[in-house]
Amino acid sequence: xxxxxxxxxxxxxxxxxxxxxxxxxxxxxxxxxxxxxxxxxxxxxxxxxxxxxxxxxxxxxxxxxxxxxxxxxxxxxxxxxxxxxxxxxxxxxxxxxxxxxxxxxxxxxxxxxxxxxxxxxxxxxxxxxxxxxxxxxxxxxxxxxxxxxxxxxxxxxxxxxxxxxxxxxxxxxxxxxxxxxxxxxxxxxxxxxxxxxxxxxxxxxxxxxxxxxxxxxxxxxxxxxxxxxxxxxxxxxxxxxxxxxxxxxxxxx
Amino acid sequence: xxxxxxxxxxxxxxxxxxxxxxxxxxxxxxxxxxxxxxxxxxxxxxxxxxxxxxxxxxxxxxxxxxxxxxxxxxxxxxxxxxxxxxxxxxxxxxxxxxxxxxxxxxxxxxxxxxxxxxxxxxxxxxxxxxxxxxxxxxxxxxxxxxxxxxxxxxxxxxxxxxxxxxxxxxxxxxxxxxxxxxxxxxxxxxxxxxxxxxxxxxxxxxxxxxxxxxxxxxxxxxxxxxxxxxxxxxxxxxxxxxxxxxxxxxxxx
Numbered sequence: 001x002x003x004x005x006x007x008x009x010x011x012x013x014x015x016x017x018x019x020x021x022x023x024x025x026x027x028x029x030x031x032x033x034x035x036x037x038x039x040x041x042x043x044x045x046x047x048x049x050x051x052x053x054x055x056x057x058x059x060x061x062x063x064x065x066x067x068x069x070x071x072x073x074x075x076x077x078x079x080x081x082x083x084x085x086x087x088x089x090x091x092x093x094x095x096x097x098x099x100x101x102x103x104x105x106x107x108x109x110x111x112x113x114x115x116x117x118x119x120x121x122x123x124x125x126x127x128x129x130x131x132x133x134x135x136x137x138x139x140x141x142x143x144x145x146x147x148x149x150x151x152x153x154x155x156x157x158x159x160x161x162x163x164x165x166x167x168x169x170x171x172x173x174x175x176x177x178x179x180x181x182x183x184x185x186x187x188x189x190x191x192x193x194x195x196x197x198x199x200x201x202x203x204x205x206x207x208x209x210x211x212x213x214x215x216x217x218x219x220x221x222x223x224x225x226x227x228x229x230x231x232x233x234x235x236x237x238x239x240x241x242x243x244x245x246x247x248x249x250x251x252x253x
Numbered sequence: 254x255x256x257x258x259x260x261x262x263x264x265x266x267x268x269x270x271x272x273x274x275x276x277x278x279x280x281x282x283x284x285x286x287x288x289x290x291x292x293x294x295x296x297x298x299x300x301x302x303x304x305x306x307x308x309x310x311x312x313x314x315x316x317x318x319x320x321x322x323x324x325x326x327x328x329x330x331x332x333x334x335x336x337x338x339x340x341x342x343x344x345x346x347x348x349x350x351x352x353x354x355x356x357x358x359x360x361x362x363x364x365x366x367x368x369x370x371x372x373x374x375x376x377x378x379x380x381x382x383x384x385x386x387x388x389x390x391x392x393x394x395x396x397x398x399x400x401x402x403x404x405x406x407x408x409x410x411x412x413x414x415x416x417x418x419x420x421x422x423x424x425x426x427x428x429x430x431x432x433x434x435x436x437x438x439x440x441x442x443x444x445x446x447x448x449x450x451x452x453x454x455x456x457x458x459x460x461x462x463x464x465x466x467x468x469x470x471x472x473x474x475x476x477x478x479x480x481x482x483x484x485x486x487x488x489x490x491x492x493x494x495x496x497x498x499x500x501x502x503x504x505x506x
Contacts, residue, residue, distance in 0.1 A: 149339035152310045153356040153405045154329035163352070167343040244343045244385040 034214035042214040043221060049203070050222050056199040058226060060116060060188040064123020068180060071124065072131030073173075079132070080139040097129050101187070105194040119191035119199075126187035127180040134176025138169030171245060174238045181234050185227040259441040260309060260331070260409050261285035264318035267304055268466075278304050279315070280466035284443075286409070291435055291442045293452035293475075295502065296462025302445040305467070306333060306411045309443065323408065332357075332407040332440075336414050338398035340386040346393070347373060347382035350401045357405030369404065376400055376430065392423040396430060403434055409441040416451065425483070428454055432480055449498050450486060453477075461501040471501040 016036045022028070023035035030038055043050065075093065078085045101122055108118040146164050155163065192201030200219045207215035239246055267279040278301040286292040294302050307313045309320055311328030324330045340349045350373060351365035360368065373379050378396060386394055395415055402410055415431075416424050432455055435442055446452050452459045453475055461471040475494060477485060485491055 143339075145335045145337060145339050146341065148307075148310075148312055149333060149335050150352075150356070151312065151328060152331060152333040152411075153353065153402070153407070155356055159356070163341065167341070170343075244345075244387065247385060247388065 031211040031213045034217055038214045039217045039221065042218040046215060046218060050200070050218060053198055053200050053203045053219075054222055054226065057185070057188050057192065057201065057223070060119040060191060060199065061123060061184045061226075061230070063116070064120040064187060064191075065127055065181060065184045067120055067124040068127035068184070069131060069177070072128040072176070072180070073135055075128070076132050076135035076139065079136050093129065093132060096125075101125050102190055102194075105190060108191075109195040114195045114197060118194070119188055119196070122191035123184050123187035126183045126190070130179040130183070131173070131176040134172045134179075135169055138172025139165055141172070142168040171242055174234070174242070178231060178234050178238075181230045182227055185223055185230065189223065258285050258321070259288040259290070259323060260443070261321040262305065262309060262315075262318065263321065265305065265308060265315045265320070266317040267301070267308065267313075267315050277466035279308075280468055281318070282462075282467060282469055284460050284469060286441050286443055288408075288441055289439050291444065291455055291457045293456030293459040294443065294445045294462060295447060295449060295452045295459060295498065296467060297464045297502070298447055300462050300465045301467035302462060303336070303413050306413050306443065306445060309409075310411055330407060331409045331411060332402045332405050333411045334398055334402045334413065334415055336417055338386070338394045338415075340394055340398050340401070342386055345383050345385055346378060346389060346397050349386065350378075350397055350404060353401035353404035353406075357407060369400075372400055372404060376434070390423075391418050392427055395419060395427055399427075399431060399434060403438045403440065406438075407440065409443070412442060412444045414446055415444070416446075416448075424448075424451070425486075429483065431455060436480060449495055449502070453491060453494050453498065454481060454486060459498060461498060463504070470504070471498075473498060473501070 020036050023033060034042070075089065079089055079093075080086075104125075105118070105122055108121050112118040112121065142165050146168070147160055150160055150164060188199065189201035189204070192199040193205055196202040200223050204216050204219045207213070207219065262282055262284050265279050265282040266277075269276045269278055282301075282305060284292070284294070284305070294305070296302055304313075308315050309327070310331045310333040311320075311326060312333070320327065322331065340346075341352070344352065347366060347369055348362075351360075351362065351369040354360045354365035354368055355362060358365075370379075370382060373382055376396060378393060378400070381389060381393060386397070389397070395418070399412075399415060402412075416427050419427060428451060435455075444452070444455060456475050459473045459475060460469050461473070462468070463470045473494065477488075477490060
C-alpha cells in the first residue's frame with residue numbers, strides 16, 4: 001500500500017507546498033491564483049453549494065455514461081455480427097470523433113433546451129467511442145480454437161457468444177470503460193458550460209465571472225475527486241468480474 | 254457405409270490458397286474407424302493431419318472426396334480436442350469439465366456440475382475443482398480437457414496431439430489415463446500424434462501419413478492386449494511395431 005501510494009502522494013504534497021510558498025512570497029492576489037490553503041478553506045465554507053452542484057453533475061455523468069455504454073456495446077455487437085454493418089457504420093463512427101463536441105454542444109442546447117437532455121447527449125458522445133473500439137477489438141480477438149472446440153461439442157451460435165466471445169471480450173470492454181468513465185465527467189462539465197442552471201461546470205463559469213477564483217479551483221478539486229472515484233469503482237468492479245484473470249496472475253497461457 | 258464403420262474419410266482432397274499460391278494439403282486420403290475403435294494417425298509435422306481432423310469434425314468441407322458418418326450434420330456430433338487444451342480461462346476446472354455435459358447431455362449447470370465432480374474425483378483432479386485453468390499444470394489441463402471432451406458423450410472423438418505440450422514423464426502418465434478413459438467411455442477415437450510410442454501404446458490401428466500433400470502410406474494393426482501396462486513399451490512385440498512404423502515414416506513405402 002505505502003509503496004504504491006507514497007510516491008504520487010509525496011509529489012502532490014511537494015507541489016502544493018511550493019504553490020503555497022510562491023503565493024505567499026510573491027503576494028499573488030487571491031483572485032489571480034488562490035493558495036492551496038484558501039482553496040481548502042473554500043471547499044469547507046462552500047460545502048453546501050459544492051455538494052448540491054456535485055449531485056447535479058454526477059447525475060448527468062452517470063446517465064450519459066449509461067447511454068454511452070448501451071450504445072457502445074450495441075454498436076460493437078452490430079459491427080461484429082454483420083460485415084455490412086461494419087462497412088456502413090465504422091467510417092461514420094470514426095468520422096464522428098473528428099467533430100469537436102464543444103462545437104456542436106451549442107446546437108444541442110438549441111435542439112434540446114437547457115435541461116438534462118443535452119448534457120446526457122454530450123457525455124454520451126464523448127464516452128461511447130472508446131467503448132465501441134475496445135469491444136469490437138475484444139470480440140475480434142477471440143481464440144478461434146476455443147470456438148471450434150465448442151462448436152464440435154454442439155454449442156449453438158448463441159451459446160458460443162455467451163460462453164466464448166463475450167467473456168473473451170470483457171477485459172477489453174473494461175479498458176474502454178476505464179477511458180470512457182474518465183472522459184464522462186469532463187463531458188458533463190462541457191455540457192454545462194454551454195448552457196445550464198446548476199452543476200459544477202456551471203458553478204465554475206459563474207464563480208470565474210465574479211472573480212471567485214478560489215471557488216473555481218474548489219469545483220475543479222471536487223470534479224477531480226469525482227472522476228477518480230468513478231475510475232476506482234470501475235477498477236474494483238473489473239477485479240471482481242475478471243477474477244479468473246487476476247487470480248492466475250495475468251493472461252492465462 | 255460398410256458394416257461397423259463409425260467414421261470414414263474417402264478420397265479426401267484439400268487445397269488451401271495462400272495469397273496466389275496453391276497449398277495442396279491432402280491428396281486423396283482414405284481412413285476409416287470402426288465403432289469404438291482407437292485409431293492413430295502419425296506423420297511428419299505439418300503434413301495435414303490437423304486439417305483432416307477439421308474435415309472429419311465438419312468444421313470444414315473437403316474439395317473432393319467425402320466423409321461418412323452415422324449422423325448428419327457431423328458438426329456438433331464429433332468432438333474435437335485441439336492441440337492446445339482449449340479450456341475456457343474464465344471457467345473453473347469443474348465448470349470446464351461440466352461444460353461437456355451441459356453441451357453433450359443438455360444437463361443444467363447444477364446437474365452437470367454434480368456429475369462432473371464425481372468424475373474429477375475418479376480421475377485425480379479432485380481438489381482442483383475451483384481452480385482456473387491459468388493456475389493449473391499442463392498435465393492437469395490436458396486431463397481436464399480430455400475429460401470434458403469425453404463427457405460430452407459424442408459417438409466419436411478426435412484428439413489433435415493432445416499430449417504434445419507435456420514432458421515425457423507426465424506424458425506416459427496421461428497416456429495410461431487416456432487409455433482408461435477410453436475404456437470407460439468407449440467412443441470411437443481418432444488420435445493425431447507425431448510420437449510413435451504414443452500411437453502404438455494407445456491405438457488399435459495406426460495410419461502413417463506422407464509429408465504434405467498427405468496421403469496414407471501404410472496401415473499397421475496393433476495387436477496388443479488391453480489394458481496395456483507401463484511395461485508394454487519394452488515388450489518385443491511393441492518394439493517390432495515401433496521399428497516397422499519408423500521405417501514407414503522414413504518413407505520406405
